[in-house]
Amino acid sequence: MLEPEQAPRQESGVIGWLRHNLFGSIFDSVLTILALLFLIALLPPIFEWLFVNATWSGADRSVCATVAQGGTQPDGWSGACWAYVGDYFQQFMYGTYPMDQRWRPSLVAALFVILLAPLLIPKVPHKGWNALALFVVFPIIAAILLLGGVFGLPFVETAMWGGLMVTLIISFVGIAVSLPFGILLALGRRSKMPVIKMLCVAFIELIRGVPLITVLFMASVMLPLFLPAGWTIDKLLRALVGVSIFASAYMAEVIRGGLQAVPKGQYEGADSLGLSYWQKMRLVVMPQAIKLVIPGIVNTFIGMFKDTSLVSIISMYDLLGIVKKSFSDPTWVSPVTSLTGLVFAGTVFWLFCFGMSRYSGFMERHLDTGHKR
Template identity: 45%
Template sequence: MTDISAPRPSITPATPFVSTAFHEPQPAPVSTRGPILWARQHLFGSVPQVLLTLFGIWLVYVTVPPLIKFFLIDAVWTGTNRDACLAEKLGRPVGACWPFIWAKLDQLIYGFYPASERWRVNVVYWLGALLLLPLLIQSLPYKRLNAIAFFGVYPVVAFVLLTGGNLDLQRFVLGWLGVDFSTIGGAQGLRIGFWVDYVLSTVLLTAIAYGISRFLAGPEGGRSAAQTTLSVLGVLAMVLLAVDIDTGLPQVETRLWGGLLVTLVIAVTGITVSLPFGILLALGRRSKLPLVKWLCIIFIEFWRGVPLITVLFFATYMLPLFLPGRFTIDGLLRALVGVALFASAYMAEVVRGGLQAIPKGQYEGAMAVGLRSGLMMRLVVLPQALKLVIPGIVNNFIGLFKDTTLVLIVSIFDLLGSMRAAFTDPNWASPTTLFTGFGFAGIIYFVFCFGMSRYSMALEKRLDRAQRH
C-alpha cells in the first residue's frame, strides 16, 4: 500500500506563453481557389454541367479548327484576279480568297462615293471616333462639352461634309404648301423663298420643341420650357443656316453612298434618335393626360405591329405618291426616318419597363423635398430607370445595327449590299469568294456588336456599385 504520509512532490505552475509576432496567413487549399475552384463551380459541379462541358468541347473542336484552316492556314493572301484563288492553279486546297477583299475594300467602305471626294468620308470617320472615344472614357474631363460636340455639332458637320451642304430649304415647308417663289421673280424670288422658308421652318421646329419641353416641365414649368425653347430656337437657326451655306464642296447624292458608310449612317442615326424619342414616348404613355397617353399608345403599338421591311417599302415606294407638288424627300432620308421611328417604338417599351421598376418611395421622396414633376423625373426617376434597363437598351442598339442590312431590299447598298454587288464581278468568281466575303462582313458586324456589348457590361458594373454587398 502507498504511504499517504509520505511528502508529495511539488508541482511547478506552467508559465504562460504569448507570441510577440502574428502568424503568416496560410494559402487556401488548392481545391478551393483559383482555376480549380472556378472549374468545379462552372464546368464540373454536377452531371448536367459535365455533359454541357463535354458538348462545348466537342462543338469547339468541330468548328474552330476548320475556321482557322479556312481563313488563315489555307487562305490566299496575294493575287490580282480569280486565278490566285483556284485550287487547280495552285495545286493545293484553297481557303479564304483575301485578295478579293483587298480589291473591293474601297467599294465596301465607301460604296460608289466619288474617289476624289472620299477624303470627306475619312474626315467624318476620324472626327466621329475622336469625339466618341473621350465620351466613353469615364476619367476624362469636359464630358458636357464633349457631349454637345458629338450630339450637336458633329451631325451638322457630317451632313455638310458628306452631302456638300447647300440644302434647298425652299422645299422644306413651301414644298408642302405648293408655293414656288422661283416662278415669281427668278433669282430674286429664290432668295425671298429661302428666307420665307427659313423663318417658317424655324418657327415650326421651335413650336414642336416648346411643346415637348412644356410637357416634360409639367404645369408649373412654363419658365423653364420658355428658356428651353429660346435655346432650341437659337440652335435651329444656326443649324438651318449651316446646312444651306454654300461650302464650295461638290454635291454627292445619297444614291452614290454605300458600304460601311451607309451602315454606320443608318445605325448611328437610329441609335441617337431612338433613345430620346423612346424616352419621350415612354413618359407620354404614362401621362395622366388622356390625349397624350393615347397618342403615344397608338404610335407605339402601330410601329411595333408593323415589320421593319414593310416600313422601308412604304417609305421608299409609297410615301412619294402622297407628297404634294414638287416636294420630294431623299430616298436615304426616308429610310432613316422609318428606321428611327421603328426603333423609337421598341425603345419606348424598354424605358417604360425601367420606369415601372422604380419603387413608389422614390417618387414620394422626390416630392417630399419639393421637386416639380419635371425635375423629379429628370433628376430622380429617369437616371435610375435607365440604369436598370441598360441591357435592354444595348440589346435594341445591337439589333438595330444588324437590321441595317434590310435596306438592301429597297436598293440602298449598305455593307452587305456592297458585298453582294462585289460578288457579281466575274474577275473574282471562285468557289471560295462567296464564303470569304460573308465571313469578312460577319467579322465587321461582330466587332461592332461585341464592342457595344462589352461596353454596356462595363457600364453596368460601374453604375451598380451601390448595390454590391
C-alpha cells in the same frame, strides 16, 4: 495567434479555377469534355479554311478557283479568298463614293471617334459639352463634309454612298433620335392626360405591329405619294426616318419598363420636395430608370445596327448590300468568293455588336452602386 495558412492548391490558382468552373461536378465535367471535343473537331478546319489555305493576294478569280474551275489552285483545294476582299475593301467601306473624295468620310469617321471616346470614358469631365458637340455640332459638320456643294467641296449625292459608311450613319442617327423620342413616348404612355396617352399608345402599337422592312417600304414608296407635285425626299433621309421611327417605338417600351421598376417611394419623395413633373423625371426618376434598363437599351441598339441591312429594299447599299452586290462581278466569281464576303461582313457586324455589348457590361458594373451585395 497562429499565422494564416495558404489555401490548399486544389482550391486556388489554375487548379482551383478549373475545379470550380469546369470540373465542379460529374455533370460539369461531362459537359466540359463534350465541349472540348466539339471545339477540337470544329476549330481546326475553320482555322485552316480561314488562314492556312486562304489566298491573300491576286488580281482576279483565278487565284481563288481550282484548275477544274479555270483557276490556278489544285483540285480539291478550299480556302478563303481574302484577295477578293482586299480588292473590294474600299467599296465595302465607302460604296461608290468618288475615290479622290474619300478623305471626307475618313475625316468624318476620325471626328466621330475623337468626340465619342471621351463621352464613353466616365472619368473624362465636361460630358455636357462633349454631348453637345457630338449630337448637335458633329452632324452639321458631317453633312457638310459628306454632301459637299459648299466651301469648294464637290457635291456627292447620297445615291453614291454605301458600305460601312451608310451602316454607321443610319445606326448613329437611329440611336441619337430613338433614345430621346423613346423617352418622350414612354412618358406619354404613362401620362394621365387621355389624349397624350392615346396618341403615344397608338403610335407605339402601330409601329411595333409591323416589320421594319414594311416601314422602310412605306417611307420609300408611299411617303412621296403624299407630297406635292415636284417634291421629293432623298432615299437616305427616308431610311433615316424609317429606322428612327421604328427604333423609337421599341425604345419607348424599354424605357417604360425602367420607369415601372423605379420604386413608388422615389416618385413620392420627389413630390415631397416640391419638384415639378419635369424636374422629378429629369433629376430623380429617369436616371434610375435608364440605369435599370441598360441591357434592354443596348439590345435595341444592337438590333437596329444589324437591321440597317434591310435598307437594300429602298436601293441603299450598306455593308452587306455592297458585299452581295459584288458577287455578280465576273472578275471574282468563284465557289469561295461569296462565302468569304459574307464571313467578312459577318465579322465586321460582330465586332461592332460585341463592342457595344462589352461596353454595356462595363456601364452596368460602373453604375451598379445601389444594388451591390
